[in-house]
Amino acid sequence: MNNILVSIIIPVYNVEKFIVETIESVLNQNFKGIELILVDDGSTDNSLKLCEQFLEKDYNITLLRQKNSGVSIARNNGLNQAKGKYIYFLDSDDTIATDFIKTSYEIAKKGDCDIVVVGDYYCNRIQNVFVLPTCALFLKLDFLENHQDIRFPEKIQPCEDGLFSHQLLVLTDKIGINPAAEYYYREHENQNHLMINNQAEKLLRQIPEWFRILIDFYKRYNLFQTHSIDLARFVEHEPFELRYLSMPFNLNQKKELHQLIKDFVTKEIFPFMSRKQQKRLSSSFLLFVNSKNSLEFDRKYILKLRKEKIICKAKLILINTIPFRKIRKSLRTQLKEKYNKLQISSI
Structure with missing residues (x-):
């Protein structure tokens, strides 16, 4: 395909249960001009075979193979092959809504954006925190090529995407937002969570x-x-x-x-x-x-949380005295969210 507008890069490693649905969510986009780059990171299950089956069905798919080297190298290798004007990195166990790429591309083009932040949650967060997961970034290829020293750091995980995104976000003010973009994140037992x-x-x-x-x-x-x-x-x-x-x-x-x-x-x-x-x-x-040390902080932090919970409870009681129902409901929702966060906060 000659007129490639967006390159979607998917690193693949042992996701045979999910990869078909992920690929299909890309093929079902209501946007012309997509190339899909699959990078198999030495999968030991049927992931590679499932990817190979799609090569027979769609000419806009490129399949790269590498020995198991990690998600950073897989994404970087995919980026090296990309021909689109914009880049999107999709995780191999997640999916995107059918208009995800179309709406993100239109916002990027209209605003001549180096970066479009996608998803309502991340669009709100970017005002205060200059670090995002890869799934929240729709990136201009020229911008990436002008900063070839900034790539996903090898042998770093987690936070490889945080380090990558932070550096890019700091280097430009040409940032758009697409809060309407819907990304469907899948939680499952095989994810690489350090806590697990x-x-x-x-x-x-x-x-x-x-x-x-x-x-x-x-x-x-x-x-x-x-x-x-x-x-x-x-x-x-x-x-x-x-x-x-x-x-x-x-x-x-x-x-x-x-x-x-x-x-x-x-x-x-x-x-x-x-x-x-x-x-x-x-x-x-x-x-x-x-704080002088972690013990001092933990002690003071626990006291701080307790105080904030007491204040939240008091405010929830006072809200009942507000005569306007809509205002009561809005404030009550906000305070309950804050209180629930305090409840699950830990050290």
Whole structure:
């Protein structure tokens, strides 16, 4: 096909239960000009065979094969083969709505966007956090080719997509949003979640490499003075919220992770931030960075959560005195969501 407008890249590894449905969601798009690049990462089940069957049915599919090397190398190899004006990375166990590519492409073209953020949840989040999963990024190929030093980091997982997206998002203000794009995420037992696989120690060994990649990038593009708040929010979201607060680290691991994050923030980020900028970070993260050690933070954080729960309960009672029903309902919903998040918060 000569007029390729969008290249969809799918890394494939042992997803025989899901890959057919994923591929079909691409073939069913109501948009002409798509090429599909499948990259088999050394699958040991029937995934490769199922991919090969589609080659006989559709001429817009390219199948690459590599020895098992990880999702970053698979995505990078797919990107090297892409011919479309825009790129989208789709996970091999998920699907997209039939107008997903059409609406994203139209927004990208109309706004001459380097990046279109897709999905309502991520469109709302991008205002505060410059880090996104791959599934939330519709990317202009020229933009990627102009920054060939930025690719998915090899031998990094999780956060390979976070590091990739953060660097790209910082480098452009030509960012569009497509909140109407529907991405269907599938949860299943074979997913590579560190919490499930109990690989906290492996993650802990990778985080210094995350920081090294970020320091090299910020120095290379001279961004510390202008984007330190974005770097701080990356650290707040990824190693703090998604890892320290959410994963089952033991006491020694928490102690080490706290020191890693604290040292990085106080030495590499805060010297470039004003007090006013620092106050734009969450109170929990500032408490974490300013605590002497993980034990002190955990103790203070528990007290903080308890206080916030009490305040939430009190506000829920006071809402009943508001005479306007719609306002009561809206505020009650917001507070209940906040209270439920407090209920599941852990350290």
